[in-house]
Amino acid sequence: MQPSEWSALVAHLTEIETLDGVMGVLGWDEQTYMPKKAAELRGAQLALLSRLHHERTTDARIGRWIELLEGDRATASDPIRSACLRNLGRTYRREKRVPAELVDKLARARSEGFQAWIEAKKNADFARFAPVLQTLLDLSRRRAETIDEKRHPYEVLLEQYDPGTSVESLRSMFARLREGLVPLIEAISAQPQQPELGGGWDETKQWALSREVAAALGYDFDGGRLDPSEHPFSTGQGPGDVRITAHLDANDLLSGLGGTIHETGHALYEQGLPVAHTGTTVREAASYGLHESQSRFWENYVGRSKPFATWLAGVVKKHFPEKAQSPDAIYRASNRVERGLIRVQADEVTYNLHVVIRFEIELALFEGTLAVKDLPSAWNTKYREYLGITPPDDARGVLQDVHWSGAAFGYFPSYTLGNLYAASFGAAMQQAIPDLWARVERGDFAPILAWLREKVHAQGHVLEAPEIVRAAVGDRDHVEDLLAYLWGRQGAIYGVKRT
Amino acid sequence: MQPSEWSALVAHLTEIETLDGVMGVLGWDEQTYMPKKAAELRGAQLALLSRLHHERTTDARIGRWIELLEGDRATASDPIRSACLRNLGRTYRREKRVPAELVDKLARARSEGFQAWIEAKKNADFARFAPVLQTLLDLSRRRAETIDEKRHPYEVLLEQYDPGTSVESLRSMFARLREGLVPLIEAISAQPQQPELGGGWDETKQWALSREVAAALGYDFDGGRLDPSEHPFSTGQGPGDVRITAHLDANDLLSGLGGTIHETGHALYEQGLPVAHTGTTVREAASYGLHESQSRFWENYVGRSKPFATWLAGVVKKHFPEKAQSPDAIYRASNRVERGLIRVQADEVTYNLHVVIRFEIELALFEGTLAVKDLPSAWNTKYREYLGITPPDDARGVLQDVHWSGAAFGYFPSYTLGNLYAASFGAAMQQAIPDLWARVERGDFAPILAWLREKVHAQGHVLEAPEIVRAAVGDRDHVEDLLAYLWGRQGAIYGVKRT
Incomplete structure (x- = not known):
């Protein structure tokens, strides 16, 4: 060339x-x-x-x-x-x-799907959504087969979000994760619930607090912004322009702050991508799962830790002198675990089961062992089996997520892949930085960011995500890392023990 | 077709x-x-x-x-x-x-010109700017001649901003305006100055006040926004998206508000353009002068009137109960006239002389009766002659405006054309709406907006600006309208009489 x-x-x-x-x-x-x-x-x-x-x-x-x-x-x-x-x-x-005719059909099915889903969810009426979901599935399978008829169709779709990840690795990791999480959630549910912090958090002061936290984590406000939006998101337009938004709630300090820390994690990744490689496809995130690992690492591994709660207690006191909280109260309130029906409201323990359920269902749909008409009952059975709860209607069950209406099959695993990667990053980092938690307690996040910058952000998309993770943490068992981390933290809080 | x-x-x-x-x-x-x-x-x-x-x-x-x-x-x-x-x-x-080679040369000269102007202005050093200004002039004259060698080169350039306006009409209008304004300013200067309102205006409350005023004038916030920026501007992206900005000053309520009203005037024009004609070149302002007439009409004709001051006194009292002002105090402070060196800081009376000076100088440059090297002295002579003041240096004189550094010759007249059109709109509207000022005093601006919508905004660019104005006001003498309006208002305030 x-x-x-x-x-x-x-x-x-x-x-x-x-x-x-x-x-x-x-x-x-x-x-x-x-x-x-x-x-x-x-x-x-x-x-x-x-x-x-x-x-x-x-x-x-x-x-x-x-x-x-x-x-x-x-x-x-x-x-x-x-x-x-x-x-x-x-x-x-x-x-x-992919032939133009199929692209066209999918585009039409997507917009039809979105409308049908909105209506179906509003009326908790799965039958309204079923036929268009069938079309979306058929077209997506055809698309996958057109792209590569030799590979598992689900893997071909997954590749759009997490290239380099195989269906078989997901299947085995997610099965082990499920087996490890179900007893943890059962053990926690047998214990008394942790208290919340209560309401009355002035939003203007929350904005100032959120900005201070994001800046402390390393977010560069000269190359970014934090603004209100209905749903929090982060967006990187390129070098020097990476923005985050938050949705704060006067009744719940920690939900708004958790969202901000999550988006800050995404944004720190974007702010650390290798600028020199603009125009080579390499100045981009290596995968959705890896992107999610960054938001989850900061939100959960760091942001729900005891040392973080200790530091945060000081920040809260500064912005809300009349509402000072003890580190322990913040720590406990940050780590409430509750079996719930809705994925987007789930805590970090139960969240992964929501994803595992969706993964198993998507796989069964693509492998032909589950028919669209049987979806609601399969969904409800899994919720009962894994989480011990049954949706009262399909709006709070199989119809809750937007993804399928847009044919985004294969997207869900990225969320839990992110948690898996984050757990291994945490384990490796703890070995590499002996005073990690002492630094966090002082609000010094520089060594964490430096580690992530070097091992993840600056790597861009030179290697595939699983290779980047392997280079960063070695041959760690992500499932074991995540389970050990969750049992460890929840054990300290709920007084439960891994058997 | x-x-x-x-x-x-x-x-x-x-x-x-x-x-x-x-x-x-x-x-x-x-x-x-x-x-x-x-x-x-x-x-x-x-x-x-x-x-x-x-x-x-x-x-x-x-x-x-x-x-x-x-x-x-x-x-x-x-x-x-x-x-x-x-x-x-x-x-x-x-x-x-225009040959590509000339486009290129002009683009380069513009960026060189901007840099040179920045430096020249900083050091009050006209010699730094002179050679590149000469190049910009030469290239602009060449460009004008390439476009139409039979027309006055200045008119060819003017056409970019105010199509349909001739150099001869400007020459005669501006000469008459100058002759009428010089004695008015002299008469005012012989009188005691009007008092200001003083400082201490909380900016958060000023934003609320500014929003209330813009909304009262008819600005549709569902299709627009008001935000802070260093320099106020308005920008219309198309139907449903017309935004304005303001720069507020805690020490001066009326300067920030005046700017907001000015930009609201521009935005009302944009919000009233004929949506149905998208894609035909007709959903656009007919000229810069006509655009400016809309901002100036609201800012000056309405916004500095006595009835407006009466209404505004109530709005001020609502947002600043501890700082209530009498209508008369607001009216007087809004209409302070002062001989100053800087165009962008000028009041509505002296402003036009700043423009007339620039027009006469531009014309002389293009007609070859003035050389670039003689510009500062020509500038200072005119300021002394028309405004009775002499710039202490070129930074506050011939170097103050950005326009020439970007070869925007022919732009300045639009500002005063806007004032001329606005004066005739005012005169015609007063005849068409007998209770105009009684309505303004009650904060009812609907009849004004309806008149402008019908006669100006909805016209888009079907006709040329001078034709739109003629259809709206008939064969009025804009110069006489502007002089009569200024003498009338200032006469009431400063106690001066037209002789």
């Missing part, structure tokens, strides 16, 4: 990344400050940009560039070019194989 | 308008909420969008569409298509005639 051809490729990919960033700003604005009457205009703006983006990602020159990279002896010895060949080749190959 | 061709043209122009809107959002974000480290990324985003925009405005199909419109008998009888042919034809013809 001639230097001029590599430059042309990088310029082309940079243009795509720039369009991504523009759409990021518009998306951020839409959820934070956009006037409500601008919705239609914003739709037209995003549609135009998406079309320009699509034209570029399907540009015929990309096929030629991939061929040149493949035929180039220098590529093999250059990790950036090899990664570019792998990442770009994957996306391009996938897109190219 | 086939219906399909007209549709293709409208789709193409809609795409250009959509890109304008996206750039508008990015520009708004840049001045309000963008993290400071995002500056370089934002530059790259805007550069890409500008290129996409340029590709579309210079698309070869436009020439063909113009030919089709010209050859179409239906165009003459269809006001929208005629306007589209005129507006599009003008832009396209102008752009097409």
Whole structure:
């Protein structure tokens, strides 16, 4: 490959990344400050940009560039070019194989699916959603088979979110996780519940507190912002522009703060991506699971720890002198475990079972051992079996998540993959930084961020996520790390012991 | 022209308008909420969008569409298509005639000019700016001659901002205006100065007050926003998204509020443009002067009137109960007239002389009767002659404005054109709405907005600005209207009489 051809490729990919960033700003604005009457205009703006983006990602020159990279002896010895060949080749190959007719049908089924899901959820009426879900499933299976008929169709879909992860590794990890979590949750449920902190938290002061916490963790406000939105999110438009939002609640200090710490974790990853590799596909997160590991690590491993509670008690006292809390009260309230029906409201212990249930169901659907019509009963059976509770209706059961209405099959595992990776990061970090918790107790998070920057953030997408994790923590057993961590923390709080 | 061709043209122009809107959002974000480290990324985003925009405005199909419109008998009888042919034809013809080499040279000279101007202004060193100003002038004259060698070069440049306005009409209006304003300012200066309101205005309360005032004038917050920025501006991204910003000052309630009312005036125009004509070049302001007439009308004609002061006194009392002001105090403080050196700080009486001076100087430069090297002395002479003051240095004199550094010759007249149009709108409206001032005193601005909506906003760019004004007010003498209005108001305040 001639230097001029590599430059042309990088310029082309940079243009795509720039369009991504523009759409990021518009998306951020839409959820934070956009006037409500601008919705239609914003739709037209995003549609135009998406079309320009699509034209570029399907540009015929990309096929030629991939061929040149493949035929180039220098590529093999250059990790950036090899990664570019792998990442770009994957996306391009996938897109190219799917016929336009199928892309069209899926797009239509998605928008139909979203409408049907909204209605079905409102009326707790699964029958309203079933036929369009069937269509979404059929089209998704066809799509997976078109992309690669030799691989497990679920793995082909999973690859969009967590490339490098196999169905078999997930199946075995998730089964072991389920086996380990069910008794933990049973043991906790037999104990008295931990107390909450109570309400009356002025929101203006909460914003100041949230900003102080995010900054203390290492979030760079010169290259970011924290704003209110209905649902918290983080968005990275590129170097120097990574934003987070929060949704604070006057009745619950810890829920808003937990969300902020979660998004800060995502944002720290984005702020640490390797700027030098813009336009090579390498300045991007290696996978959704790895991205989630960063938010979960800060939110749970650090943010629900006792030393963190100790530091936080001082910060709370500073912003709410009249409402000072003991570290122990914060620690206990942060770690309430409760069997609940709704995934997005779940604590860090039960959360993984919500995901395991969805994974098992998705897999059964794609393997043909579960029919769409039997979904609600399969769902309810698993909730009863794993969590000991039964949804009173499908709105609080099988219809609760938006994902399937958009054909995002294979997305759920990323959430728990993130928790698994985070647990191993925690275990490895504790060995590498002996005074880790003493530092956290003083509000000194610099060594944690430095470790994550080096081992994860700066790696970008040169290696695949599982390789990055292996290089960072060695051959650790993520399931065992997560179980040991959860039993350890909950044992201290609820007085339960692993048997 | 086939219906399909007209549709293709409208789709193409809609795409250009959509890109304008996206750039508008990015520009708004840049001045309000963008993290400071995002500056370089934002530059790259805007550069890409500008290129996409340029590709579309210079698309070869436009020439063909113009030919089709010209050859179409239906165009003459269809006001929208005629306007589209005129507006599009003008832009396209102008752009097409200027050789790429000249576009390039001007772009380079502009960025060099901006840097040189920044330095020159900082050091009050005109010599630093002179050579690059000479280049900007030479290139601009060449550009004007390339576009149309038969017309006055200044008029060719003016056409970018105020199409339909001739140099001769400006020359005569501005000369009469100067002759009428100089004695008014002299008369006022001989009188004791009006008192100010004093400081100590809490900014949070000022924001609430500003929002209430903007909403009362008719600004639709469901399709807009009001946010802080260093310099106030308004920006319309398209239907449903028109935003304004303000810069408030704890020491001066009226300066921040005046700016807000000014931007509200611009925004009301944008919110009233004819949505149905998207993609035809007709859903746009007819000229910069007409745009400015809307901001100036609300800021000055309405916002500095005695009835408005009466209403505002109640609003001030509501937000600042401890700082209640009499209507008379507000009225007097709103109408302080002072000979000052700086255009952007000038009151509504002296402001026009600042513009007249710039117009006369620009004209002399383009007509070759003034050389760049003689600019500072020509400037200072005019300030002494018209305003009775002499700049102590060029930073507060000839170097104060950014416009020339970007080759924006012909821009200044729009400001005063806006004041001239606004004066005639006021005179005509007072005849059409007999209880105008009684309504204003009650905070009822609906009849004013309805009049402007019908006569100006909803007209879009079907007719040229001077035609829109004529249709709205008849054959009024704008200069006489402005002088009569200023003498009338200042006469009541300073006790001066027109001789």
